[in-house]
Amino acid sequence: SQTIHQWPATLVQPVGSPLSLECTVEGTSNPNLYWYRQAAGRGLQLLFYSVGIGQISSEVPQNLSASRPQDRQFILSSKKLLLSDSGFYLCAWRQGFGNQPQHFGDGTRLSIL
Amino acid sequence: QQQVKQSPQSLIVQKGGISIINCAYENTAFDYFPWYQQFPGKGPALLIAIRPDVSEKKEGRFTISFNKSAKQFSLHIMDSQPGDSATYFCAASPTYSGAGSYQLTFGKGTKLSVIP
Numbered sequence: 031s032q033t034i035h036q037w038p039a040t041l042v043q044p045v046g047s048p049l050s051l052e053c054t055v056e057g058t059s060n061p062n063l064y065w066y067r068q069a070a071g072r073g074l075q076l077l078f079y080s081v082g083i084g085q086i087s088s089e090v091p092q093n094l095s096a097s098r099p100q101d102r103q104f105i106l107s108s109k110k111l112l113l114s115d116s117g118f119y120l121c122a123w124r125q126g127f128g129n130q131p132q133h134f135g136d137g138t139r140l141s142i143l
Numbered sequence: 144q145q146q147v148k149q150s151p152q153s154l155i156v157q158k159g160g161i162s163i164i165n166c167a168y169e170n171t172a173f174d175y176f177p178w179y180q181q182f183p184g185k186g187p188a189l190l191i192a193i194r195p196d197v198s199e200k201k202e203g204r205f206t207i208s209f210n211k212s213a214k215q216f217s218l219h220i221m222d223s224q225p226g227d228s229a230t231y232f233c234a235a236s237p238t239y240s241g242a243g244s245y246q247l248t249f250g251k252g253t254k255l256s257v258i259p
């Protein structure tokens with residue numbers, strides 16, 4: 031069966047520091063991968079998605095970037111964090127064919143001080 | 144046109160009652176409608192999903208009703224339990240139309256509290 035892993039679960043970072051969040055999927059190949067941000071009590075905002083290695087599409091211009099160095103690995107990065115980057119970051123995957131559901135990881139709670 | 148409007152924002156139901164959450168959409172290209180359940184500190188988990196070729200789908204105490212002509216769909220939770228207390232999101236995605244398609248458009252969520 032397929033599983034998705036995100037780490038770390040929580041992270042506290044100072045303003046201006048770099049960021050690297052990692053997401054990996056097991057049990058499938060060539061998945062579509064997604065990064066979302068969820069503000070407290072709010073809905074899900076799609077940040078980036080990828081349909082293949084090295085391919086990244088950005089939905090919202092901002093201080094963040096994403097990379098997909100391997101088929102089942104998706105990384106969210108920032109060179110300099112802002113206070114507004116605080117939030118709950120979720121990675122998701124879906125099968126790379128057909129209109130299939132997305133499956134989410136358990137997220138990273140990021141607090142910027 | 145890409146929006147999915149979800150209501151109510153919050154809902155309080157007595158144990159054993161019926162919880163009803165509604166969603167409406169405009170984009171007629173949407174053809175897949177999942178519902179997600181999210182507990183605090185966790186990622187959303189797929190609860191149940193429907194495609195427009197059926198008007199209703201039931202899984203245990205959870206039922207999706209779909210009205211294609213009205214472009215509305217709803218989640219009914221029968222015999223609601225305190226363990227159902229969570230945030231529920233409806234979503235929709237369109238027919239494939241090129242690379243990067245199948246993007247899910249989410250409603251803003253409904254916080255359900257089931258009180259004993």
